[in-house]
Amino acid sequence: MKVRIHRGTQEIGGTCIELEEEGKRIVLDVGLPLDAGESSDMEDLLPQVKGFRQKDDSLLAVIISHPHQDHFGLAKFIRPQLPIAIGSAARSILETATFFSPAGASFKNTIPLKDRDPFVLGPFKIIPFLVDHSAYDAYSLLIEAGGKCLFYSGDFRAHGQKAALFEKLIKNPPKDIDVLFMEGTTLGRKSKDESLTEDDLVCDYLNVFKETGGFCLVWTSSQNIDRIVTIFKACKKADRQLIMDLYTAEILRATGNDNIPQGTWKGVRIYLPEFQRRDVKRKKMFDIVNRYRTNRIFPENLAEEAGQSVLLFRPRMAGDLESAECLKDASLVYALWEGYLKMDSQRPFLAWLARNNISMTHIHTSGHASSSALKRFAESLNPKVLVPIHTFHPEEYLGIFPRVETKEDGIWWEVN
Ligand SMILES: [Zn+2]
Structure with a gap:
């Protein structure tokens, strides 16, 4: 060969x-x-x-x-x-x-x-x-x-x-x-975190979810299914619902695995940020949205439910969340490789955090x-x-x- x-x-x-x-x-x-x-x-x-x-x-x-x-x-x-x-x-x-x-x-x-x-x-x-x-x-x-x-x-x-x-x-x-x-x-x-297991992370997430009075935002990859499982476990323990966007819900559905958290589950809510709402209209993905209609959460409800929720965050949501006025006492967990945060392209995100007085913790394992x-x-x-x-x-x-x-x-x- x-x-x-x-x-x-x-x-x-x-x-x-x-x-x-x-x-x-x-x-x-x-x-x-x-x-x-x-x-x-x-x-x-x-x-x-x-x-x-x-x-x-x-x-x-x-x-x-x-x-x-x-x-x-x-x-x-x-x-x-x-x-x-x-x-x-x-x-x-x-x-x-x-x-x-x-x-x-x-x-x-x-x-x-x-x-x-x-x-x-x-x-x-x-x-x-x-x-x-x-x-x-x-x-x-x-x-x-x-x-x-x-x-x-x-x-x-x-x-x-x-x-x-x-x-x-x-x-x-x-x-x-x-x-x-x-x-x-x-x-x-x-890397100091090389021996942390996903199960170790459940405790770390739980601590942040408990200590935060307002909205808990977690920035991770929608395709890191293991991590979403970890976050969902911590949500259950903290008695917070998990809010995700349509993309994440559809990726979880694509696994075809009923043991992995799904957008239709109790304790899970589906939120469409403005860019996704426009996308749905343009591509006529109404059937997809319909799958989750009973679990939808709308921008006007975010503020009242923030204290009992964890949101799978992405920077494109930042402006919407500001407009929804749901960020009082919020915290953010950064759950990606720390190298990305050091890139110049992340400056607007860091400025947004500071402007909204959101504290950030890094909880991740390779x-x-x-x-x-x-x-x-x-x-x-x-x-x-x-x-x-x-x-x-x-x-x-x-x-x-x-x-x-x-x-x-x-x-x-x-x-x-
Ligand atoms: Zn890989």
Whole structure:
């Protein structure tokens, strides 16, 4: 089996790995690089893989490990007839997101990934393993071809709501791995919160919800389903209802999982900020709104219910909330990676906080494995060779794990 990593040997984001056996090829992930500016010509970033743009029978499929932009973001530039293997819920989440934002994706010809359910593409046998990650329906991939065995970790962690999946995998790992591609997002980051579990966070959220007299706002990603579960648990304990917008409610619905909080549940309310209300009108999404009609909360009711509520916040709501005069004694929990807050683009948000006298707390844990979890993972899978991927610090691997071989982007090499 031959391998060419197009992107990811020295960076987080934009991951794309091409595999070849007996003249047939598959590609693992086709992500958007993190530094791809909005204005840059995104299409030019699509890796030079034969069959991405023009038909080429030697390219069999692309496998998308999970629905994060840096793993699927360039797939929209691939010819739509090429099969895309992706989890069914992941596909549905991305499809739903297309109604609301340009960050979604819609795939025509798909193969569903299922936990530990093998499938064959030409000379490649693929076994997906569902993993714990901040994206829903995320997989690691075991790939066998030409008598060689390769394991791609995708993005994963061991401290989320699905941590049991990590333990299950390392307790009974696949054997005889020739090459392990292992993500190392957290390596080289001096993060103090790396060992906090999602369950630890429930207590931290609860404390803020209890101490706040007014509205509790939480800014998180609507697609971080684990985090929404965490916040909902804390809401229950604090006896506060959870208010979310239509987009978030629809993403939760797209998981197809009845155990995950839904916009139709008791204790959940649906709020349409002005930009979404306009969107609904323009795109005539009235049926979607109708699903939640009994749980709707309107701007004029926000102030009176603020003290018993938690709102899943996004900055585009800021002006509406000010107009609704519901921010007296409010607090905000920032539940994303702290790096984003330091960007210049966040200045208006910080000014809004100050203007409204809203205190901010940061309660977050990474979507990625800590170095101790990575060590347990690498020890368990015990590969002949470990290749760093999805990391800004491949050199850090050398001091932590045995049998590391760092690679370069764009170069073909053989699995030995
Ligand atoms: Zn990810």
